Amino acid sequence: MNIIPRDQHCISRKHISDSALKVMSRLRKGGFQAYLVGGAVRDLLRGAHPKDFDVATDATPEAVNELFRNSRIIGRRFRIVHVRFGREIIEVTTFRGHHDSTPDTAQSKGASKHHSQQSASGLLLRDNVYGTLAEDAARRDLTINALYYDSEKFEVFDQVDGLEDMAQQQIRIIGDPDQRYTEDPVRMLRVLRFAAKLSFGIAPDTAAAIPRCAHLLEQIPSARLFDEFLKLFLGGYAAATLDQLIQHDLLRYLFPETCIALEEHPTGQALVEAAMVSTDVRIAADKPVTPAFILAALLWPVVDNAFQRRKAGDEPPMVAIHGAGQDAISAAAQHLSIPRRFSQPMREIWEFQLRLQRKTGRKALELLEHRRFRAAYDFLLLREQAGEETDGLGPWWTEVQTLSKPEREEKMASKGRRNRPGRNRTQRPKHTE
Numbered sequence: 001m002n003i004i005p006r007d008q009h010c011i012s013r014k015h016i017s018d019s020a021l022k023v024m025s026r027l028r029k030g031g032f033q034a035y036l037v038g039g040a041v042r043d044l045l046r047g048a049h050p051k052d053f054d055v056a057t058d059a060t061p062e063a064v065n066e067l068f069r070n071s072r073i074i075g076r077r078f079r080i081v082h083v084r085f086g087r088e089i090i091e092v093t094t095f096r097g098h099h100d101s102t103p104d105t106a107q108s109k110g111a112s113k114h115h116s117q118q119s120a121s122g123l124l125l126r127d128n129v130y131g132t133l134a135e136d137a138a139r140r141d142l143t144i145n146a147l148y149y150d151s152e153k154f155e156v157f158d159q160v161d162g163l164e165d166m167a168q169q170q171i172r173i174i175g176d177p178d179q180r181y182t183e184d185p186v187r188m189l190r191v192l193r194f195a196a197k198l199s200f201g202i203a204p205d206t207a208a209a210i211p212r213c214a215h216l217l218e219q220i221p222s223a224r225l226f227d228e229f230l231k232l233f234l235g236g237y238a239a240a241t242l243d244q245l246i247q248h249d250l251l252r253y254l255f256p257e258t259c260i261a262l263e264e265h266p267t268g269q270a271l272v273e274a275a276m277v278s279t280d281v282r283i284a285a286d287k288p289v290t291p292a293f294i295l296a297a298l299l300w301p302v303v304d305n306a307f308q309r310r311k312a313g314d315e316p317p318m319v320a321i322h323g324a325g326q327d328a329i330s331a332a333a334q335h336l337s338i339p340r341r342f343s344q345p346m347r348e349i350w351e352f353q354l355r356l357q358r359k360t361g362r363k364a365l366e367l368l369e370h371r372r373f374r375a376a377y378d379f380l381l382l383r384e385q386a387g388e389e390t391d392g393l394g395p396w397w398t399e400v401q402t403l404s405k406p407e408r409e410e411k412m413a414s415k416g417r418r419n420r421p422g423r424n425r426t427q428r429p430k431h432t433e
């Protein structure tokens with residue numbers, strides 16, 4: 001084990017949240033070990049602000065739970081404890097041991113009933129065997145995520161040459177890549193996510209095993225894949241992450257229909273990329289982003305291809321876009337469980353692309369007041385930016401938003417029906433000739 005003293009690394013307690021320091025000190029007073037671990041140590045070493053602070057300990061989840069009134073045990077696959085301080089949550093994990101070892105290395109009487117389970121194919125289903133710090137380090141995914149900081153002695157513990165990889169700016173999986181991806185295929189997505197986020201390279205062995213193990217991602221439950229999708233695309237590095245996913249051919253495990261549709265959609269890739277860039281820009285500016293918008297973009301090539309086909313088959317446009325959206329969502333849901341609170345707005349964004357074609361009249365005016373107008377308008381601009389032909393709709397909607405209400409009503413009044421009060425839909429004569 002490599003132990004780096006305080007004068008040889010740049011981590012300072014000043015940059016660690018008080019809550020995390022409190023948790024570690026209380027654990028130590030309770031006779032346990034406690035270290036800051038994972039993303040926080042990695043980010044502190046890079047001089048970045050960690051987004052959250054995770055603590056590793058040799059105390060069992062039950063023991064941690066007993067020490068902190070403001071805590072609860074969560075998780076099944078990995079049981080961890082959340083200690084809450086106002087809006088901040090400190091995640092406390094118990095050192096994990098080797099999943100193939102007997103639980104006698106564990107420190108707790110409860111260990112025997114929380115052992116690990118592997119499926120016939122080697123997938124790790126449960127992993128609640130407790131162990132030592134060294135074992136815990138070996139169980140983590142990447143070397144740069146397996147550094148531990150002791151906030152009492154100010155030392156960094158490095159069991160897996162993580163500091164070396166930090167210095168080399170490289171993502172390396174711990175242990176044998178094929179075995180580690182087989183245990184948990186999501187680690188492949190994590191490799192790409194961190195490579196994108198940190199602008200690090202990927203160690204040759206770590207990258208080489210991806211094509212061999214990629215198919216294992218098919219086994220991942222759609223709910224977990226959706227969680228991972230959120231981390232991949234809403235972490236502020238969606239554009240770079242998309243590049244990595246395409247480069248390593250993993251996008252097709254998240255969005256298989258999109259990958260197929262892109263082959264025949266001339267502007268699809270540009271639209272998806274533009275949506276990623278705009279998401280990253282919004283996150284960097286602290287503006288809100290919704291998964292519905294990104295998903296609407298990622299599935300647009302699928303929707304639009306189907307829409308064009310349906311229209312060519314004589315379906316009325318509104319029916320065609322509705323059906324195309326419906327089908328795209330059902331197909332995507334086979335891999336990613338998209339909650340209804342996102343799929344509904346996605347449908348609205350797509351259908352709005354047709355409704356925005358109506359530039360005049362009462363209905364067009366009402367669109368401006370619709371709660372989905374903003375997202376749909378932004379989406380329209382991205383389609384134009386990607387090179388889709390929309391007959392100048394974007395500039396039209398941009399302009400009308402700058403007008404005062406009377407100016408707007410004048411500009412958008414429907415032609416031929418102006419100044420004809422007293423007429424309504426039922427009285428209007430049919431245009432026959």
Ligand code: ATP
Pocket residue numbers: 037038039040051052054139140141142145146184186187
């Ligand atoms: P972020 O800044 O994105 O939160 P993080 O490194 O903290 O990065 P988390 O997903 O919060 O990432 O995970 C916390 C730690 O748990 C990781 O640093 C890693 O050590 C470990 N870990 C997470 N997922 C896995 C996994 N699938 N296999 C092995 N270890 C994992």
Ligand code: MG
Pocket residue numbers: 038039040052054
């Ligand atoms: Mg984290």
